[in-house]
Amino acid sequence: MPVHVRSFSKINLGLRIGPTRPDGFHGLCTLYQTLALHDVVTVSATRAAETKISLESNHPAVPASAKNTAWRMVLSALEHMKVTAEVKIHIQKNLPIQGGMGAGSANAVAALLGLERELGEALSGPERLTLAGEIGSDVPLFLLGGTSMGLSRGEVLVPYPDLPPTPCVMAVPSVGVSTPVAFREWDRLHALTEATGFDRLEELSRVYASAFTPAGTGSSGASGVFADKISEDLAGNLLPALVRTGIENDFQEVVFQQHPPLRDILHALQGTEETPVENRAVTAMLSGSGSSLFGLYRTEADAMAAQQRVLGQGTRAIVTSTLPRSLYWGTMFEEVEERAEKAVRA
């Protein structure tokens, strides 16, 4: 029976790029946040004398070959499980390609989890994370979900307390941005100007950590009630606390230079002069290396108003929500009954 897996997306609540490492990757520090917006990856697998993988998608730009992240992940997982199987993967692509939402990376994790369910075999947690990091720097975050800090080249993760589900608008411009090209452009701009050292990354990691520390708790209480109160207060105040830290995405500098209209989209997400201050975005910025941009809002009504502003500029805009870790795992598998219900309704 094929397994249907929701392949969620991510945004970056800030990102700093560090120096190029000997392996050619850049050190970075970022805060990943998963979103409810998703592709659907369907996997069917049966044990066979030799491994045979096939892949289809509704989107012509999704590679139907061993170049696909989902294909690569399945092949690598089978080798580690020491299992040979015939595997069919279908990717229903709803998310943008080269959008900076980690869509291809998430497809790899969804395919792995679907494969494990189909075969009744599971890799260990650390094994999964190792394989994921080999597929791409953004892949491991989808084995955690929720809010997590990414270090090293993005694949080393520190899970963070969750933000409450927050209304989000994704603006999806028609241009795509190639991640390696954006990194190269960053290098070109900064080679002759300032030293982009590892200390900038360490500084940001401290800033992130401090946003998760409740203010005014000099005298710590050992009681559980006190701890619960702190986590409640934190959950409500986390996003404003993060925003107060002045988080930014380094990629904006290079990507806005290459694609100036993205600046106007950012302004539409933030809110214009006519937008009352309390209805403007809590924060808005480019996600990853773009080209998608996001805005986070206090209410769904504010998000819908922002969607209209972006649509008014002729850019695709989708209202969604941030997805805490519990919901990420709780809603990942689209159960068979749910699909049957949908089919009856259709």
Ligand SMILES: C[C@](O)(CO)[C@H](O)COP(=O)(O)OP(=O)(O)OC[C@H]1O[C@@H](n2ccc(N)nc2=O)[C@H](O)[C@@H]1O
């Ligand atoms: C920009 C982000 O989306 C932020 O979340 C990620 O850093 C990109 O992650 P990703 O798409 O999984 O990237 P990978 O597939 O690992 O790398 C693609 C290419 O981007 C460049 N790259 C990527 C990550 C990194 N920390 N430094 C880099 O220089 C390298 O040229 C690499 O060959």
Ligand SMILES: Nc1ncnc2c1ncn2[C@@H]1O[C@H](COP(=O)(O)OP(=O)(O)OP(=O)(O)O)[C@@H](O)[C@H]1O
């Ligand atoms: N499963 C996949 N879905 C979409 N593109 C894929 C997939 N596997 C490989 N690719 C290739 O990877 C490239 C970038 O894919 P993707 O859509 O994940 O970019 P992205 O959203 O910018 O990712 P990231 O946020 O990780 O930088 C595409 O140009 C495509 O050729």
